[in-house]
Amino acid sequence: MSFVETEERRALRAAVADLGAKYGASYYVERAKAGRKTDELWAEAGRLGYLGVNVPAEYGGGGGGIGDLAAVCEELAAAGCPLLLMVVSPAICATIIARSGTEGQREHWLPRFADGSVTMAFAITEPDAGSNSHRITTTARRDGDGWVLSGQKTFISGVDEADAVLVVARSHDQRGNLRPSLFIVPTGAAGFAFTPIDMEIVSPEKQFVLHLDDVRLPADALVGDEDGGLLQLFAGLNPERIMAAAMGAGIGRLALGKAVSYANERQVFRTPIGAHQGLAHPLAAAKIELELARLMAQKAAWLYDAGDDDGAGEAANMAKYATAEAAVHCVDQAIQTHGGNGLTTEYGVGMLAGVVRLMRIAPVSREMILNFVAQHTLGLPKSY
Numbered sequence: 001m002s003f004v005e006t007e008e009r010r011a012l013r014a015a016v017a018d019l020g021a022k023y024g025a026s027y028y029v030e031r032a033k034a035g036r037k038t039d040e041l042w043a044e045a046g047r048l049g050y051l052g053v054n055v056p057a058e059y060g061g062g063g064g065g066i067g068d069l070a071a072v073c074e075e076l077a078a079a080g081c082p083l084l085l086m087v088v089s090p091a092i093c094a095t096i097i098a099r100s101g102t103e104g105q106r107e108h109w110l111p112r113f114a115d116g117s118v119t120m121a122f123a124i125t126e127p128d129a130g131s132n133s134h135r136i137t138t139t140a141r142r143d144g145d146g147w148v149l150s151g152q153k154t155f156i157s158g159v160d161e162a163d164a165v166l167v168v169a170r171s172h173d174q175r176g177n178l179r180p181s182l183f184i185v186p187t188g189a190a191g192f193a194f195t196p197i198d199m200e201i202v203s204p205e206k207q208f209v210l211h212l213d214d215v216r217l218p219a220d221a222l223v224g225d226e227d228g229g230l231l232q233l234f235a236g237l238n239p240e241r242i243m244a245a246a247m248g249a250g251i252g253r254l255a256l257g258k259a260v261s262y263a264n265e266r267q268v269f270r271t272p273i274g275a276h277q278g279l280a281h282p283l284a285a286a287k288i289e290l291e292l293a294r295l296m297a298q299k300a301a302w303l304y305d306a307g308d309d310d311g312a313g314e315a316a317n318m319a320k321y322a323t324a325e326a327a328v329h330c331v332d333q334a335i336q337t338h339g340g341n342g343l344t345t346e347y348g349v350g351m352l353a354g355v356v357r358l359m360r361i362a363p364v365s366r367e368m369i370l371n372f373v374a375q376h377t378l379g380l381p382k383s384y
Contacts, residue, residue, distance in 0.1 A: 020079025046116015059110035065305030077250025100224030248323035259334035293322035
């Protein structure tokens with residue numbers, strides 16, 4: 001692993017940063033507050049190939065890895081356009097289908113992931129399961145040559161703009177035991193319904209409760225091997241954590257950039273306020289914390305792209321934890337640096353607080369990451 005990104009990766013970052021600057025935070029916030037989507041940005045990113053950098057070249061993608069897609073996500077977030085569906089559609093869903101899907105599924109979905117013409121949501125969380133995915137109750141039962149899905153999911157992102165949802169359900173093996181399986185469910189399927197969840201977060205992507213009422217699916221809706229549910233699932237969850245880390249890093253950079261600009265320009269006692277160590281030192285500490293977190297995120301992406309799933313799992317969890325903490329601190333210090341202006345609409349800092357606070361909870365809570373590290377890295381007894 002090199003600590004210097006390749007020329008190609010740096011060029012990708014620069015190009016995506018230019019695209020992000022073309023739209024910017026004002027576009028993102030205006031769309032979110034108006035209840036509209038960032039369709040123009042998504043479509044242009046797809047046409048330019050940025051949404052498909054991790055899709056295999058034989059299916060119309062860039063042939064890169066999750067590190068490339070994470071760079072795209074980070075640069076858009078740093079430009080004020082954190083696209084949550086990037087964490088879900090091209091990262092989780094495209095990765096799972098590329099690694100575990102049938103050739104027919106790959107040919108159908110991957111080219112459209114690559115150009116951004118399709119989006120797919122991901123549904124695992126349930127009202128009574130929370131962080132314990134072993135307690136999910138959404139069930140898939142065989143019905144002739146197909147399947148019937150029943151159950152409920154909650155906090156599912158972007159269902160209203162998705163063409164399909166990759167649903168984690170429990171099916172029966174030959175001995176009657178339940179274990180997770182993955183199914184592609186079209187959002188227009190009979191028996192499929194969703195209701196919005198009102199959130200106190202400024203984002204164009206909404207959250208939903210899914211209702212699966214005897215949704216009938218063909219046999220080829222099943223992704224991968226019936227007996228490989230957990231392995232296939234975690235093939236998508238590690239990229240999810242890496243992408244969440246990238247988004248957190250981008251938002252942290254955005255907040256720090258605003259704070260530094262303000263600290264250099266704002267004068268109260270005949271000198272810029274950034275000259276005062278009471279502001280300069282906390283901003284410097286936030287920068288150090290952010291860069292350390294970014295290094296862990298890049299390590300996680302490198303391990304994943306190198307095929308080390310176990311190593312990537314540990315690093316991805318650590319990266320997600322570290323960037324969430326760093327982003328929270330960056331935004332909090334940016335607000336403090338701005339004083340009262342930090343909570344005004346004009347300066348665009350206060351709205352970031354809810355977004356980064358969410359990153360301590362989703363897609364996996366900081367407590368569950370600490371449980372993972374305590375048990376699997378340190379070898380301590382399992383606590384739950």
